[in-house]
Amino acid sequence: MDWMKQASISAQKSDAVFFYVFGLSVAFLLFITVLMIYFVIRYSRKRHPKAEQIEGHMGLEVLWTVIPLLLFLSIFYYGWTNYEYMRQAPRDAMEVKVTARQWAWSFQYPNGKQSKVLYAPLNKPMKLEVRTLDVIHGFFVPAFRLKIDAVPTHANTTWFQATRLGSYDIECTVICGVDHSLMLSKVIVVPEAAFKAWYFGGEDAPAPQPVAAPPQPVAPALHPAVALMTAKGCLACHSVDGKPMVGPTFKGLFGKREAVLVAGAARTVTVDDAYLRQAIQAPMKSVVRGYPPSMPVTPLAAKELDEIVGYLKTLK
Amino acid sequence: MSTHATTGQPSYLVDTGARKGLVAWLLSTDHKRIGLLYLGSMVFFFFVAVALGFVMRLVQLTSFEHLITAQTYNALFTLHGVIMVFLFVVPGLPAVFGNFFLPILIGAKDVAFPRLNLASWYFYMAGAAIVVIALFTGGGAPDTGWTFYVPFSLRTGTNVGLAVFGAFILGFSSMLTGINFITTIHRMRAPGMGWFRMPLFCWAVYSTAWIQILATPILAITLVLVILERAFGIGIFDPAKGGDPLLYEHLFWIYSHPAVYIMILPAMGAITEIIPTFAKRTIFGYKAIAFSSVAIAGVGSLVWAHHMFTSGLSQFAVMTFSLLTMIVAVPSAIKVFNWVSTLYKGSIDFQPPLLFALTFIFLFCIGGLTGVMLGALAVNVHVHDTYFVVGHFHYVMFGGTGFAFFAALLYWFPKMFGKMYSKKAIYASWFPLFIGFNMLYFTMLVLGVMGMPRRYFHHLPQFNTGHEIATVGSWFLVLGLLMFFGTLVHALFKGEKAEDNPWGGVTLEWTIPSPPPQENFEEIPTITTGPYHFPQESQG
Numbered sequence: 001m002d003w004m005k006q007a008s009i010s011a012q013k014s015d016a017v018f019f020y021v022f023g024l025s026v027a028f029l030l031f032i033t034v035l036m037i038y039f040v041i042r043y044s045r046k047r048h049p050k051a052e053q054i055e056g057h058m059g060l061e062v063l064w065t066v067i068p069l070l071l072f073l074s075i076f077y078y079g080w081t082n083y084e085y086m087r088q089a090p091r092d093a094m095e096v097k098v099t100a101r102q103w104a105w106s107f108q109y110p111n112g113k114q115s116k117v118l119y120a121p122l123n124k125p126m127k128l129e130v131r132t133l134d135v136i137h138g139f140f141v142p143a144f145r146l147k148i149d150a151v152p153t154h155a156n157t158t159w160f161q162a163t164r165l166g167s168y169d170i171e172c173t174v175i176c177g178v179d180h181s182l183m184l185s186k187v188i189v190v191p192e193a194a195f196k197a198w199y200f201g202g203e204d205a206p207a208p209q210p211v212a213a214p215p216q217p218v219a220p221a222l223h224p225a226v227a228l229m230t231a232k233g234c235l236a237c238h239s240v241d242g243k244p245m246v247g248p249t250f251k252g253l254f255g256k257r258e259a260v261l262v263a264g265a266a267r268t269v270t271v272d273d274a275y276l277r278q279a280i281q282a283p284m285k286s287v288v289r290g291y292p293p294s295m296p297v298t299p300l301a302a303k304e305l306d307e308i309v310g311y312l313k314t315l316k
Numbered sequence: 317m318s319t320h321a322t323t324g325q326p327s328y329l330v331d332t333g334a335r336k337g338l339v340a341w342l343l344s345t346d347h348k349r350i351g352l353l354y355l356g357s358m359v360f361f362f363f364v365a366v367a368l369g370f371v372m373r374l375v376q377l378t379s380f381e382h383l384i385t386a387q388t389y390n391a392l393f394t395l396h397g398v399i400m401v402f403l404f405v406v407p408g409l410p411a412v413f414g415n416f417f418l419p420i421l422i423g424a425k426d427v428a429f430p431r432l433n434l435a436s437w438y439f440y441m442a443g444a445a446i447v448v449i450a451l452f453t454g455g456g457a458p459d460t461g462w463t464f465y466v467p468f469s470l471r472t473g474t475n476v477g478l479a480v481f482g483a484f485i486l487g488f489s490s491m492l493t494g495i496n497f498i499t500t501i502h503r504m505r506a507p508g509m510g511w512f513r514m515p516l517f518c519w520a521v522y523s524t525a526w527i528q529i530l531a532t533p534i535l536a537i538t539l540v541l542v543i544l545e546r547a548f549g550i551g552i553f554d555p556a557k558g559g560d561p562l563l564y565e566h567l568f569w570i571y572s573h574p575a576v577y578i579m580i581l582p583a584m585g586a587i588t589e590i591i592p593t594f595a596k597r598t599i600f601g602y603k604a605i606a607f608s609s610v611a612i613a614g615v616g617s618l619v620w621a622h623h624m625f626t627s628g629l630s631q632f633a634v635m636t637f638s639l640l641t642m643i644v645a646v647p648s649a650i651k652v653f654n655w656v657s658t659l660y661k662g663s664i665d666f667q668p669p670l671l672f673a674l675t676f677i678f679l680f681c682i683g684g685l686t687g688v689m690l691g692a693l694a695v696n697v698h699v700h701d702t703y704f705v706v707g708h709f710h711y712v713m714f715g716g717t718g719f720a721f722f723a724a725l726l727y728w729f730p731k732m733f734g735k736m737y738s739k740k741a742i743y744a745s746w747f748p749l750f751i752g753f754n755m756l757y758f759t760m761l762v763l764g765v766m767g768m769p770r771r772y773f774h775h776l777p778q779f780n781t782g783h784e785i786a787t788v789g790s791w792f793l794v795l796g797l798l799m800f801f802g803t804l805v806h807a808l809f810k811g812e813k814a815e816d817n818p819w820g821g822v823t824l825e826w827t828i829p830s831p832p833p834q835e836n837f838e839e840i841p842t843i844t845t846g847p848y849h850f851p852q853e854s855q856g
Contacts, residue, residue, distance in 0.1 A: 177472070181386070
């Protein structure tokens with residue numbers, strides 16, 4: 001479905017929770033509806049002339065209090081963790097000032113450049129600081145599953161990382177007067193080179209043209225090593241894109257000089273092939289300073305180890 | 317329980333005092349007559365707001381876009397919201413069925429303060445009149461949406477001040493009714509009717525009344541501040557003068573979220589009355605249902621900021637309110653399970669009120685589950701302030717409270733008026749109602765997920781198809797409403813005489829004649845059993 005296309009990382013995060021709740025909801029609704037219809041037929045006056053006076057059942061009451069509670073809590077937790085990700089911008093995100101007024105949007109980039117539509121480089125994080133000159137507005141990009149209100153005297157922030165080339169609607173979501181529904185703009189996601197050419201190109205640089213998204217595989221073709229590292233649990237604590245997590249990021253790791261603790265003593269090592277292999281197979285031997293000594297040993301076949309190390313070397 | 321076939325007293329519909337006709341109604345302190353005053357005025361306002369909604373849907377058909385201007389459209393959704401919320405759904409079931417049946421269900425002759433009760437109706441009508449006047453005077457009809465968010469509501473030239481004053485007056489009606497009901501339940505139960513022998517509708521009305529008393533004053537204060545801000549620029553909310561618009565959002569939702577529970581709790585109470593009567597068995601889990609009403613009232617007062625997840629609240633506030641929102645879903649789920657279990661091993665006599673009650677459960681489940689989606693933060697960021705929210709609260713308010721109102725009306729109509737309606741005609745009206753409802757509001761849910769913002773006069777072309785389906789759905793829905801109310805109005809004048817106990821119910825209202833006599837009971841009954849005690853020998 002075209003309108004469900006996910007054009008940012010947060011879109012994937014939001015949709016994952018949506019489909020989790022949606023699945024549970026459909027199951028619950030079907031269960032209740034089928035049960036109601038079954039009871040109405042099975043216990044109709046014709047088939048069941050004498051009602052049984054059942055006052056209740058403590059076990060059942062506990063059951064249908066506790067199970068829904070646990071499910072609701074899981075929804076809360078999943079929704080919260082993915083939301084946290086959606087709200088915390090990476091440090092290297094380009095910061096764009098978004099200004100809302102009745103009834104238009106404008107965007108100002110770090111070097112002072114301004115535009116009426118938002119230009120964004122593909123696969124680069126962009127942080128938005130949203131302000132308003134008059135009443136409350138709502139900044140909404142459906143394709144990014146991104147929304148933040150522009151509230152007077154407050155500077156609200158949000159961020160996104162576009163994962164798909166194309167041109168996407170920006171809509172105002174808080175009633176702000178007669179032309180509320182015309183307070184529209186676009187996010188135009190372009191390749192980084194095209195963005196840079198415009199951004200550094202002085203006042204006369206032509207605006208980058210929206211490139212239609214490649215017609216086929218929208219799902220980024222995952223490197224096989226990424227799939228492997230997801231399966232082995234590596235990516236639960238390490239990122240491949242520079243995002244800070246429990247453990248150090250893999251991005252730019254190879255060739256870097258790291259301060260480590262070896263048996264309590266501080267050392268400096270250069271991350272090379274041998275170090276990577278040791279860090280994976282015997283993680284407690286040397287722990288990068290500033291990170292908890294908590295990485296478990298993960299059994300890997302020799303071929304798998306080669307594949308992961310080979311991939312890590314490519315993450316510049 | 318025996319039925320009193322005849323009684324010495326005349327029906328409450330007969331004028332016996334010095335006053336006759338309209339005057340006798342307008343000055344009556346009989347809770348049953350006041351209930352009907354509310355019913356008449358509310359159904360009138362309901363249809364006014366339906367008409368506004370109908371026009372809005374029509375305009376969303378692309379080719380009809382130029383029927384009205386954007387400014388008129390903004391006024392339409394504001395009025396539709398204000399009238400539906402403040403004049404129909406909030407007073408809704410308590411004012412009509414609470415007034416009429418609460419005293420009868422607990423074996424009392426009237427509410428505790430009959431004159432205050434009449435005064436509440438006058439406050440209601442005065443508030444309604446002020447809202448109507450606000451449409452045609454000053455700078456024109458308000459265009460802010462029913463939420464009146466500042467600073468837009470301070471800047472707009474439309475007649476927001478007067479409309480807000482109308483809502484302020486309506487608040488008094490709500491609070492006074494709440495005080496009246498609480499006192500009635502505490503002081504006027506029949507001998508032998510302990511708290512756990514009360515019909516569960518009374519528990520629901522009781523919980524509602526507490527929210528009315530505790531939350532409505534906050535709305536009243538907030539609205540007065542908006543009026544003062546507009547008139548004198550006191551700078552509480554206006555950011556230009558150092559005020560804070562988020563403060564307004566907090567104050568508004570501290571009332572208006574609990575108000576959602578004011579709207580739905582009595583509806584749940586009515587459903588709880590209907591199901592045992594037609595299943596011919598006692599309610600499953602009396603105490604679970606009673607306490608879940610109280611729990612909804614309690615926890616429901618602590619979830620207001622889930623309307624503000626995208627407004628820039630702190631991460632901690634966002635987390636807390638999302639968590640509490642999930643918890644408030646639990647008591648609602650408990651009720652649904654107990655209702656369905658009450659059908660288990662019953663002897664079900666399928667009648668129109670039961671059909672509407674079960675339809676309520678289905679639609680309310682969709683409303684509740686979409687509410688859980690909205691409470692999940694990562695999803696909220698996407699669907700907040702879109703048609704998803706519009707669809708969600710119409711499932712709760714219309715599919716929930718509205719259908720429960722219809723179910724209660726079908727259930728108690730023969731008792732209230734002593735007339736029976738055509739069951740076939742009611743069944744016939746159910747189909748367009750149900751189909752139209754889902755075509756209209758489920759499509760809205762889909763449109764919201766697609767990214768259609770609420771309160772939009774123009775819409776982007778990718779939403780055309782959805783809007784067309786929804787608009788056609790609204791035609792079915794209106795057709796169903798006309799058939800439904802047409803059948804009842806017809807029954808009012810031409811209906812067959814209803815029996816005293818047409819459904820075989822066992823709560824107290826079914827022990828007295830239809831329509832009830834002026835003092836309800838010949839003598840106050842003494843209660844010896846729970847409310848849904850079906851004598852075994854009378855079945856089969």
